[in-house]
Amino acid sequence: MNGTGAVWSACFLLLALLISILASYTMFNFTGNLKRKNNQFRVFWLAGGAFVFGVGMWVKHFVGVLAEGDPIFITWSMPVSLLFTIFFSLMAFVMLTFHNVIRYRLLVGSLILGFGVTFMNYFSVLGQPIRAPIVEPSLIVLSLLFLFSGTYASLWLAELSGERFNWLASLVLGFSVFVEQLLGSKGLEIEYLSPFYGASVDKMSQDINLLTLIIGLGMLLLLVSTLFTWYIDKRMNQMDERYKLLVENSLDTIAIFKRDKWVFVNEAGLRMFEAEEANELLGASIYAFLRPEDHEAVRERMHNLVITGNSGPLEQEWFTLKGKMLNTEIVELMTTLENEPAIQVIIRDISERKKNEELLINSEKLYVAGQLAAGIAHEIRNPLTSLKGFLQLLASGRKDTGTYYDIMKSELTRIEGIVSEMLMLSKPQVYDLSYHDVRSSMRETVTLLETQAILHSIMIETDFGPDPLWVYGVENQVKQVFINVIKNAIEAMIDGGAIRVRMRRVDDTVQIRISDEGPGIGETQLSKMGQPFYTTKDKGTGLGLMVSYKIVDNHQGNIQVDSQLGSGTTFEITFPFRYPETNSVKKSG
Known part of the structure; x- marks a missing residue:
């Protein structure tokens, strides 16, 4: 080899080594991104790393062949060796992701990656027009040991130290694959066929020009990939820093x-x-x-x-x-x-918040207790005042005591009613539960309140439906709910009108809709509906609706109120429909 040829050979060798290191570095940058916490581009990093490394090894191989001065022919083995190298590289990188799944994943991954590089070198050479090669086993074995040792060491460095030692891992891997090709070429003596292999000088020139173009494009791809990964890595590091500051602060x-x-x-x-x-x-x-x-x-x-x-x-x-x-x-x-x-x-x-919530709950309990006490005191004080006055009249010897006794009895009954309602709210009572048709309770309620409605120029329109509406519970309590709601509707409709009662079975529930044509209820008042002692009536206690809500809830039912100012109010009361058991039925009237 003359001096000019030696210089070119050294340049090609140096270029092959640089390509190996650059491809390895770019590959480690791709695969290193797999370690990020929120990795949404896992497939991209794996495939990108395998592709860049495969192309780099492919270009490095042909530059190394040029350094040896051996001829190169454009044959089918060239693309096949590239595809298989990319495939084996991808399999190696996937193997590295199986943390705590495969015990010796680094060893297995390095063997797969080393096999891909070896396949590239020997398959590309053996796919050329050659005669039977002469093999030097010791050099081949030495090159393989050097390659697999370097591959394992580089993967271990990248795994252990991460991005800080990517350059060191790249130098180890790049140098290992470079030395493996040099030793392998010495251990495999190749005798090529006719230099032209039946081709013309023009054909040889075309192949060399095409190879030069391929090598140039490969180098350009490596440089672009390196710059791309450097930019992406920089951006992701900035995001990681912002995320870290957010987390730490x-x-x-x-x-x-x-x-x-x-x-x-x-x-x-x-x-x-x-x-x-x-x-x-x-x-x-x-x-x-x-x-x-x-x-x-x-x-x-x-x-x-x-x-x-x-x-x-x-x-x-x-x-x-x-x-x-x-x-x-x-x-x-x-x-x-x-x-x-x-x-x-x-x-x-939320320890402080829980404490504040407990204080707030206790405060609300005291507030409700105070409201309850004030309401009871107010409601009971009026009849007690009347009783006291009549007792004084009786003590003075006034006549017509029969009338006094009737009034005093009425006041005592009023006190008893207030106390009974409060007892109902305090805890569940023992009642006689039975199956009954709520249409019967509603008929009795309408009959009871019809006279009062007529006096207020109100018509009560009813639609009880064709089928029995069975409910399991306390009939008198259910009737009390109907009385409270319809009575409130009558008292609200000062200008007369109509109250419409409609009863139906809807799926597994009994639905009772009571609609009036009163002035309606505002949203603020509607939200307080059912609270103790909240009422819009001058002489109301607010206990009627509160007791009604409690009764319906005890019967596993529900009350929904819909109201529009100036249009009226609709109470929708639902109870579970319960088929009566034998000998437990109270027939409708």
Whole structure:
């Protein structure tokens, strides 16, 4: 080889080494992005890394062949070797993602990747027009040992140190594949067929020009890929930094659990759980900070996250390292960490809020108790005043005591009614439950209130429907609900009108609609409907509707009120429809 040829050979060798290192570096940049927490481009990073590495090894191989001064023919083996190298590289990178699944994944991955590089070198050469090659086994074995050792070492460096040592891992891998090709070419003596292989000089020139174009395009692709990964990596690092600042400066605890253990917690979490250092939490089981009775529920909830993806917000009690009880609100999200499933949680301390809620509830209880006491005192004081006055009249010897006794009895009955209503609200009473047709109760109610309605120029229109409407409960109480609602409607309709009663069975419920043509009820008043002692009437106690709501609720029913100012109000009362049992039926009248 003359001096000019030696210089070109050295340049080609140096270029082949640089291509190997550059392809390895670009590949490690692609696959390194798989370690990011929120990885939505997993397939892109895997396929991109395999493609860039395969193209780089392919271009490196032909530059190395040019350095050796061997002839190159454009044959079918060239694209086939490229495709197989990309395929084996992809399989190797996929193998590396099986953390804690395959025990020797680094070893297996390095063997697959090394096999892909070896396949490229030997298949491309053996696919040329050659005679039977002469093999030097010792050099071949040495080249393979060097390649597989370097491949394993580079993958180990990239796995252990991440982006900080990507260049070192790239140098090791690039140098290993470069040396493997040099030693392999020495260990495989090739005798080519006729230099032209039946082709003309023009054909040889075309093949060389095409190869030069392929190598140039490959180099351009590597450079563009390197710049692209550098830019993407820079942008993603900026996003990671912003995310890190957001997490670290959050007032809520942000933590990550993997296999039921703490693997990450921010500063707010250390303060919340009274830890001085992160190591006091990291690696510890999360169940050590939970009540024993919550373990099964938490375990099931985390298991279901694989399907649901997230849960919460929900309340959860925790213990700190010092044994303090925390009331928290928690949100759980499924994520990945180092290519493994993990759970990210956001924990907010609501201990103070719970205390304030308890104080507020106690305050509301005292307020309601005060309202109740004031209402009872007011309602009972009036008849007591009358009773006191009549007792004084009796004591003075006045005549016509019969009338006095009737009035006093009426006042005592009024007091008894108020006390009975309060007892009904206080706790469930023992009643005689029976099956009855509520149409009968409504008929009796309409008959009872019809005279009062006529006096107020009101017509009560009824539609009881064709079928029995069976309800299981206390008939007198259900009747009391109807009386309260219709009586309120009569009192509200000062200008007369019509009250419409419609009763139907809807699916498994009995529906009673009572509509009036009164002035209607405003939204503010409607929201307070059923509260104790809230009434819009001058002489009302507010207990009637409150008792009605309680009765319907005790019968597993519901009351809905719809009202429009100036148009009237509609009460919709529903009870569960219950088929009567034998010998337990009270027939409708």
